[in-house]
Amino acid sequence: MIQKYSRQREMLLEELRARKDHPTADDIYAALRSRIPNISLGTVYRNLSSLSASGQITRIEGEGPDRFDGDVHPHYHFACRHCGRVLDVDIDIDNALDERAASSLRAQVDGHRVMFYGVCAACRPSH
Numbered sequence: 001m002i003q004k005y006s007r008q009r010e011m012l013l014e015e016l017r018a019r020k021d022h023p024t025a026d027d028i029y030a031a032l033r034s035r036i037p038n039i040s041l042g043t044v045y046r047n048l049s050s051l052s053a054s055g056q057i058t059r060i061e062g063e064g065p066d067r068f069d070g071d072v073h074p075h076y077h078f079a080c081r082h083c084g085r086v087l088d089v090d091i092d093i094d095n096a097l098d099e100r101a102a103s104s105l106r107a108q109v110d111g112h113r114v115m116f117y118g119v120c121a122a123c124r125p126s127h
Contacts, residue, residue, distance in 0.1 A: 008032075008039055009047045016057055017070035022077070022086035024065045060086055062115055074111065080120035089116060 015031055016023070023031070029044045048068055052059040058069040062079050067086050069077075076089040102109040 006047070008036060008043060009051070011036060012044065012047050013051060013056060013070065016051075016068055019070065020088070022060060022067040022069050024067055026065070028068070060115070062086075076114045076116065078116040078118065078120070080123055081117055082119050082123040082126075085120055085122075087120065 011032060012028060015028060021027075025041070025044050025048055028048070029039070029041050032039050032044065048057070048059070051057045052068070055072065058072055060067040060069060060077060063081075064084055071088070074093045076091065076093070078087045078089050079085070080087070097112055098109045101107075101112070
């Protein structure tokens with residue numbers, strides 16, 4: 001599906017790619033309001049859905065609201081059960097996992113996503 005150019009969509013994508021904190025739609029909306037005063041939350045949600053469906057961003061589903069990542073290269077994530085932050089995990093992707101799943105299922109496996117859960121380093125001292 002070819003998307004018509006939208007300055008709002010382009011600014012949303014720029015905002016998301018500049019961030020490493022995996023923001024929610026509400027976070028992105030708040031950040032864009034100063035630059036696009038007339039943007040609506042509905043517009044943010046529609047553009048996030050469109051960008052996610054086209055593979056230009058990644059939607060991270062888990063506990064709490066969906067989060068979004070402008071970095072679409074394959075990588076794992078960690079979600080802190082205490083503060084809710086989502087962090088990138090800087091380890092190599094285990095491609096053997098795809099092969100093992102394909103063998104087990106007798107199917108073609110094109111990839112996988114992994115979300116680690118726990119308490120982040122910033123929250124650990126209080127636990």
